[in-house]
Each structure stands twice: as structure tokens, then as C-alpha cells.
Amino acid sequence: MNYWQSFKEYLQIEKNASPYTVKYYLNDLEIFFDFLTAEGLSSLVDVDHRVVRLFLNTLYNRQLSRRSVSRKISSLRTFFRYLEREEVLTGNPFVQVKLPKTDTTIPGFLYQEELEKLFEVNDLTNPLGQRDQAILELLYATGMRVSECQQLSLEHIDFFIGTVFVRGKGRKERYIPYGKFAEIALETYIQDGRNTLLSKAKQSSDAVFLNNRGNPITTRGIREVLNKMVERAALTVHVHPHKLRHTFATHLLNEGADLRSVQELLGHENLSTTQIYTHVTKDHLRSVYMKSHPRANDY
Known part of the structure; x- marks a missing residue:
């Protein structure tokens, strides 16, 4: 899987993302690449709505929180949007994926x-x-x-x-x-x-x-x-x-x-x-x- 380094530079330079944000984006990307390798997919062109649905099922089977799944979807949506802009791909398979609803928790505070x-x-x-x-x-x-x-x-x-x-x-x-x-x-x-x-x-x-x-x-x-x-x-x-x-x-x-x-x-x-x-x-x-x-x- 290519475009790792160029996407990292895009986050750092154009998006002005913090080191923590870049770290989490790339970590989410690595998880997705590992999934594609396990499924025998070697090209990002092969990623369609069926592959995306299978990937999401994999995440939920790992009992990840809705917030964690939501972040991964956002990361991958940004990555494929970047590939579209660079004319590597003609579509974004994550664009139609709805983010899972997350529970709104009231922050804890001290009296x-x-x-x-x-x-x-x-x-x-x-x-x-x-x-x-x-x-x-x-x-x-x-x-x-x-x-x-x-x-x-x-x-x-x-x-x-x-x-x-x-x-x-x-x-x-x-x-x-x-x-x-x-x-x-x-x-x-x-x-x-x-x-x-x-x-x-x-x-x-x-x-x-x-x-x-x-x-x-x-x-x-x-x-x-x-x-x-x-x-x-x-x-x-x-x-x-x-x-x-x-x-x-x-x-x-x-x-x-x-x-x-x-x-x-x-x-x-x-x-x-x-x-x-x-x-x-x-x-x-x-x-x-x-x-x-x-x-x-x-x-």
C-alpha cells in the first residue's frame, strides 16, 4: 500500500495537524491496511462498499467503542478524499458511511x-x-x-x-x-x-x-x-x-x-x-x- 508518506505530509503541512492527530490517523490507516492484507486485497482500487462493510463488522467484532469506530471512519474518509484529490482514485467508499451515534457523556469535574x-x-x-x-x-x-x-x-x-x-x-x-x-x-x-x-x-x-x-x-x-x-x-x-x-x-x-x-x-x-x-x-x-x-x- 503506497501513499502513506505523502498522506502524512498532507496532514502535517496542509491540514496543520498536531503530532497526536497525525499519529492517530496513521494508526487507523495501518489497521485498515492490515485488514486489506488479511483479506487478500493488494490495491486500494478494490475497496468498495462491500469491503468497507466487512471492515466495519471486523471492528465491531473486536468490541471497539462507537467513538473509536467513528474516529476510524473519519480517518479513512479523509485518506480516501486525499486520494481522490490526487486523482489516484475516482471515488470515496467511505463517503456514504454514517458515523455511529455516540453517547454524550457529561464531563466529570471537581467541587x-x-x-x-x-x-x-x-x-x-x-x-x-x-x-x-x-x-x-x-x-x-x-x-x-x-x-x-x-x-x-x-x-x-x-x-x-x-x-x-x-x-x-x-x-x-x-x-x-x-x-x-x-x-x-x-x-x-x-x-x-x-x-x-x-x-x-x-x-x-x-x-x-x-x-x-x-x-x-x-x-x-x-x-x-x-x-x-x-x-x-x-x-x-x-x-x-x-x-x-x-x-x-x-x-x-x-x-x-x-x-x-x-x-x-x-x-x-x-x-x-x-x-x-x-x-x-x-x-x-x-x-x-x-x-x-x-x-x-x-x-
Whole structure:
């Protein structure tokens, strides 16, 4: 099967896709190529609606989720559209395939009381504690993705106006403001703990967040940082970086922020992606009702 490299370059250059997106597209493509090989098909010209239906049955037999199947269909639809454009093929066998309906799940988020426990567990007298506090404060203050947090450089933080520069999915760029708590945590870490960590490394780095050896921390390392905080706080909830992103969006909307502003802060391309956060907590609903309904309270 040819066109692998040219399709990869198309995703990287023309679609401006992130490394993660390219990785998943090519992984989906590899699964499809393996299927064609197993079926004895050596040419993409042989792929028709019958082959597509057989491929989908194979995916469902592997008990893949609807979301996973939907992504693979989208990946292959894009691949065959590219082949059409390059005049390799005259049709797209995936164009008529309907994406399976996926269940809409409400994102999990943390209540203020749970957050407060996390904010209190770090030892701010040592470098790692300062780093962990800065990570926690920044993730909650900005709603950035874990990959965006991991890629932050010192030059990306503007302490004068209180913003961070972020390069997100599809290499889209945005500035996100942060508040006083995040500012204090960042300044403490950068001026103190980070220098101690950096002294352990063999070479200099402009990455904001470093590991205990003074090298840039990984996304996995950030997840481990949060896991350890949860253990120290004795919380029974599972906390991951994306849950802090969910919490950021939910709390903003609950406090009256408009959907468009939250969309910009999160870096969502489509407003429909942000709308999943328009749910509100039961406590908030009750609070609004009790304050607003004329007959909610006794005289």
C-alpha cells in the first residue's frame, strides 16, 4: 500500500495537524491496511462498499467503542478524499458511511471543596512541592491541556499582564489569562524551586516544569504529580489533568461566563465542543432557584 508518506505530509503541512492527530490517523490507516492484507486485497482500487462493510463488522467484532469506530471512519474518509484529490482514485467508499451515534457523556469535574484539599497538600518549602503547586494552580487557572502545560517555556509566561501563550491542537495559538493564586505559585516556583531542580541537570532548559533530575517533565510525569496529590489529600475521586480542564470550564459557566469566552479560553474550534460543559451542578441549580423564584422561600 503506497501513499502513506505523502498522506502524512498532507496532514502535517496542509491540514496543520498536531503530532497526536497525525499519529492517530496513521494508526487507523495501518489497521485498515492490515485488514486489506488479511483479506487478500493488494490495491486500494478494490475497496468498495462491500469491503468497507466487512471492515466495519471486523471492528465491531473486536468490541471497539462507537467513538473509536467513528474516529476510524473519519480517518479513512479523509485518506480516501486525499486520494481522490490526487486523482489516484475516482471515488470515496467511505463517503456514504454514517458515523455511529455516540453517547454524550457529561464531563466529570471537581467541587470547590475537593479542589481546596488538593491546594493544601503540597509542601511549599521544597522545590518539588513548589513545582506541583504551580502545575495544579496553572491547570485550574487556565484550563489548558496537559500537553500544552508540558510544552510551556519561560518565554510563554507574561507576568506583567498575567497571561500564558499556548500552542494547542492543530498548532492553533492563544493567550490565556491567569489569576493571583496561579501568579504567586508560578513566581515562587520559577524564582526558587525551579533553579534548584535545574542545577541537577547536565544542560540548561527553558521548559517551565522540570522533573526531579532537572529535565523537562513529561505529560506522564504531570499525571503522576496529580495522582500523588490525590493520595495525600485522601480524596476518593480520580483526578487527571483533563478533569481540571473540565472543572475550569464548568466553574466559569456556573459563575456566569458566556459560552463564547469559554470556547476561546479552551481553544475549541467549534462552539458545539464547548456546549458539553453547559451542564450545571445540582447545588448551583438549587442556589439559583432559591435566590430567583418568588415563592422559593418563606416570608
